[in-house]
Amino acid sequence: MSQPPVVPLVEYDRASPQVRAVYDDIMATRGTDWINNFWKVLAHDPALLKRTWEGVRDVMKPGALDALTKELIYVAISATNGCDYCTYSHTASARAKGMSEAQFMELMAVVGMANQTNRLANGLRPPVDDAFLPRA
Amino acid sequence: MSQPPVVPLVEYDRASPQVRAVYDDIMATRGTDWINNFWKVLAHDPALLKRTWEGVRDVMKPGALDALTKELIYVAISATNGCDYCTYSHTASARAKGMSEAQFMELMAVVGMANQTNRLANGLRPPVDDAFLPRA
Amino acid sequence: MSQPPVVPLVEYDRASPQVRAVYDDIMATRGTDWINNFWKVLAHDPALLKRTWEGVRDVMKPGALDALTKELIYVAISATNGCDYCTYSHTASARAKGMSEAQFMELMAVVGMANQTNRLANGLRPPVDDAFLPRA
Amino acid sequence: MSQPPVVPLVEYDRASPQVRAVYDDIMATRGTDWINNFWKVLAHDPALLKRTWEGVRDVMKPGALDALTKELIYVAISATNGCDYCTYSHTASARAKGMSEAQFMELMAVVGMANQTNRLANGLRPPVDDAFLPRA
Amino acid sequence: MSQPPVVPLVEYDRASPQVRAVYDDIMATRGTDWINNFWKVLAHDPALLKRTWEGVRDVMKPGALDALTKELIYVAISATNGCDYCTYSHTASARAKGMSEAQFMELMAVVGMANQTNRLANGLRPPVDDAFLPRA
Amino acid sequence: MSQPPVVPLVEYDRASPQVRAVYDDIMATRGTDWINNFWKVLAHDPALLKRTWEGVRDVMKPGALDALTKELIYVAISATNGCDYCTYSHTASARAKGMSEAQFMELMAVVGMANQTNRLANGLRPPVDDAFLPRA
Numbered sequence: 001m002s003q004p005p006v007v008p009l010v011e012y013d014r015a016s017p018q019v020r021a022v023y024d025d026i027m028a029t030r031g032t033d034w035i036n037n038f039w040k041v042l043a044h045d046p047a048l049l050k051r052t053w054e055g056v057r058d059v060m061k062p063g064a065l066d067a068l069t070k071e072l073i074y075v076a077i078s079a080t081n082g083c084d085y086c087t088y089s090h091t092a093s094a095r096a097k098g099m100s101e102a103q104f105m106e107l108m109a110v111v112g113m114a115n116q117t118n119r120l121a122n123g124l125r126p127p128v129d130d131a132f133l134p135r136a
Numbered sequence: 137m138s139q140p141p142v143v144p145l146v147e148y149d150r151a152s153p154q155v156r157a158v159y160d161d162i163m164a165t166r167g168t169d170w171i172n173n174f175w176k177v178l179a180h181d182p183a184l185l186k187r188t189w190e191g192v193r194d195v196m197k198p199g200a201l202d203a204l205t206k207e208l209i210y211v212a213i214s215a216t217n218g219c220d221y222c223t224y225s226h227t228a229s230a231r232a233k234g235m236s237e238a239q240f241m242e243l244m245a246v247v248g249m250a251n252q253t254n255r256l257a258n259g260l261r262p263p264v265d266d267a268f269l270p271r272a
Numbered sequence: 273m274s275q276p277p278v279v280p281l282v283e284y285d286r287a288s289p290q291v292r293a294v295y296d297d298i299m300a301t302r303g304t305d306w307i308n309n310f311w312k313v314l315a316h317d318p319a320l321l322k323r324t325w326e327g328v329r330d331v332m333k334p335g336a337l338d339a340l341t342k343e344l345i346y347v348a349i350s351a352t353n354g355c356d357y358c359t360y361s362h363t364a365s366a367r368a369k370g371m372s373e374a375q376f377m378e379l380m381a382v383v384g385m386a387n388q389t390n391r392l393a394n395g396l397r398p399p400v401d402d403a404f405l406p407r408a
Numbered sequence: 409m410s411q412p413p414v415v416p417l418v419e420y421d422r423a424s425p426q427v428r429a430v431y432d433d434i435m436a437t438r439g440t441d442w443i444n445n446f447w448k449v450l451a452h453d454p455a456l457l458k459r460t461w462e463g464v465r466d467v468m469k470p471g472a473l474d475a476l477t478k479e480l481i482y483v484a485i486s487a488t489n490g491c492d493y494c495t496y497s498h499t500a501s502a503r504a505k506g507m508s509e510a511q512f513m514e515l516m517a518v519v520g521m522a523n524q525t526n527r528l529a530n531g532l533r534p535p536v537d538d539a540f541l542p543r544a
Numbered sequence: 545m546s547q548p549p550v551v552p553l554v555e556y557d558r559a560s561p562q563v564r565a566v567y568d569d570i571m572a573t574r575g576t577d578w579i580n581n582f583w584k585v586l587a588h589d590p591a592l593l594k595r596t597w598e599g600v601r602d603v604m605k606p607g608a609l610d611a612l613t614k615e616l617i618y619v620a621i622s623a624t625n626g627c628d629y630c631t632y633s634h635t636a637s638a639r640a641k642g643m644s645e646a647q648f649m650e651l652m653a654v655v656g657m658a659n660q661t662n663r664l665a666n667g668l669r670p671p672v673d674d675a676f677l678p679r680a
Numbered sequence: 681m682s683q684p685p686v687v688p689l690v691e692y693d694r695a696s697p698q699v700r701a702v703y704d705d706i707m708a709t710r711g712t713d714w715i716n717n718f719w720k721v722l723a724h725d726p727a728l729l730k731r732t733w734e735g736v737r738d739v740m741k742p743g744a745l746d747a748l749t750k751e752l753i754y755v756a757i758s759a760t761n762g763c764d765y766c767t768y769s770h771t772a773s774a775r776a777k778g779m780s781e782a783q784f785m786e787l788m789a790v791v792g793m794a795n796q797t798n799r800l801a802n803g804l805r806p807p808v809d810d811a812f813l814p815r816a
Binding site (some may be wrong): 547581582603607611617647661674 | 718750753787790793797802808809812
């Protein structure tokens with residue numbers, strides 16, 4: 001129905017051992033039994049798949065920021081960039097991590113406001129106030 | 137030294153009563169005694185100043201999301217859009233609201249990762265998985 | 273003081289005849305006696321200089337839309353993209369073509385609003401209403 | 409057929425009184441008897457719906473710039489940002505406000521040209537000419 | 545099935561002589577017997593069609609950079625901007641010009657990395673090293 | 681003179697052993713004896729520094745695409761995104777890898793053209809031609 005991906009999906013049963021190892025880690029880390037399509041297109045380059053997955057896995061785990069906050073930030077950037085796949089997948093992830101609908105709508109309100117004021121600043125070019133400059 | 141703003145800064149003592157009323161609300165809401173340059177350029181259109189300030193004030197106050205989380209999202213969008221003024225001002229705001237340096241660096245890590253995978257999805261165009269589609 | 277351009281400025285008196293011909297057309301078309309820096313960096317590729325200038329010249333002349341309206345659109349896009357040079361140069365052009373400060377501030381209000389609602393639509397993904405679809 | 413919105417559409421007959429009041433104002437302002445989907449997704453946050461609608465309503469009404477010029481600017485930004493919904497809806501609005509096909513195609517020509525020269529300036533980084541700097 | 549274009553497609557047999565002349569040049573230059581939809585929408589403004597086609601034709605022909613390298617750059621920008629049509633069409637063109645699947649996946653890896661580090665630099669704002677500044 | 685970075689630069693002699701190990705690898709890989717500022721800001725998060733450096737190092741080394749082609753793509757994306765630091769640093773890198781000025785100007789021509797046609801496609805929304813769709 002929709003447009004096909006730019007490269008075919010690499011399904012588990014046709015994947016190389018190197019790709020399967022990443023798929024296995026994705027499922028183990030997430031506690032799921034399926035792989036979403038984003039990884040299935042990256043799998044055409046096993047090094048890219050592995051590096052990207054390990055980056056996402058390490059960056060998105062709880063640290064100084066909790067996992068839900070990180071996911072909200074991911075959604076905000078995806079909406080800002082207009083990425084269709086990312087908007088659906090990370091909104092679903094955020095909901096799975098406990099995002100309420102009230103939180104989601106407030107997130108959208110912040111996204112809208114930030115994109116608005118970013119352009120007002122870009123068009124009017126106020127100088128950065130001294131009080132906002134970090135001490136070098 | 138740096139480039140002048142595209143419109144002059146409207147300082148408090150030369151502002152109209154309508155603009156002063158907004159400036160007063162900004163300072164009262166924030167508990168500060170100065171106005172940052174962003175508002176001083178918007179002040180050339182008092183209606184735009186009022187609407188933008190009231191939007192920011194209402195959107196950024198704690199609700200389903202706390203004030204710091206909202207500020208982190210603002211920083212993330214400003215870095216994604218490459219807005220110079222917004223990056224400095226909202227990073228300063230986030231620090232004032234308690235953002236630690238560890239939180240800031242993790243935020244940057246998420247910003248980098250999201251901008252990377254957004255483009256991988258845009259270039260490879262995986263179809264959105266059924267599991268990610270909201271039930272209509 | 274500020275950073276140097278990525279390629280040196282090609283000044284008129286050191287320019288090739290091919291570049292001078294474009295510079296002359298720019299000054300004749302605009303009724304000015306100087307060339308702004310944008311063209312002086314493009315001049316390193318005379319074909320790029322000529323094609324870009326002729327494109328700008330032909331697109332920006334009055335047609336179904338008047339010259340000021342076109343310049344306002346240019347400013348709106350430059351602010352949206354965050355292009356520093358373009359924001360200053362096209363705002364100056366718009367003012368030279370008669371843009372009032374009230375028009376400029378209203379333009380900024382539209383720019384801010386459009387960037388806000390663009391992201392709300394990108395994040396919430398409402399389906400396009402049938403009434404908005406052109407008849408094929 | 410297409411992907412569902414990220415949140416369900418809030419139809420008039422299931423809307424709260426607060427949402428209905430905004431819907432009523434939209435229809436009264438526009439002289440129409442239906443609500444487009446953008447507002448139906450925003451309606452999950454009545455405060456966001458109200459603030460966004462009132463912002464759009466006030467910003468887009470004729471002032472120093474006429475209503476059609478404002479709509480052309482909205483279309484230009486939506487195409488620049490690649491917002492699918494916004495492109496269809498604001499092009500439809502611009503046509504309803506009298507935009508001719510010749511005007512639309514000229515608008516697209518300006519959009520293309522501005523996005524081109526914005527990136528040439530971003531890549532070559534010419535310094536802003538003194539003549540373009542506003543007097544502080 | 546999918547959304548109609550914002551303006552109807554101008555097919556060859558209904559095109560004006562001016563448009564047909566461009567279509568003929570496109571087919572002759574490419575050695576094909578069909579016109580892709582991008583040109584069929586631009587054809588509503590014959591001057592825009594002609595200028596855009598001649599620009600693409602001249603810019604994309606081999607010069608200091610070979611034709612495939614130029615096409616890879618086009619794909620990289622289209623993915624960065626999230627342009628759906630451009631991603632499919634220029635990836636197809638790159639493949640037709642000999643891009644291997646290994647080259648395509650490496651291209652995507654660079655696109656992802658550049659978009660990541662661009663935002664890290666935009667968020668952390670390191671000063672440009674003197675060693676990177678061109679000699680004026 | 682210019683604005684300070686958002687976090688202080690971490691110089692080699694004050695860096696932790698973990699950071700120094702990355703700095704050493706950067707210098708060894710590049711055959712240089714200094715570290716550019718981008719890495720000095722990332723160093724506040726040693727894990728982010730290490731992951732980003734190893735990603736850049738592995739992605740940018742010659743493979744199916746040669747090192748200069750990859751650097752050209754990096755410059756193209758940096759100009760498209762308007763990243764100041766990235767434009768200067770990657771243009772310098774490309775020159776160090778042998779990019780001629782003629783190649784650089786042709787690169788800019790492609791960047792300009794792609795950003796133009798991306799927006800024409802986004803505004804006019806031609807359907808993707810069947811011939812451009814990959815076979816699933």
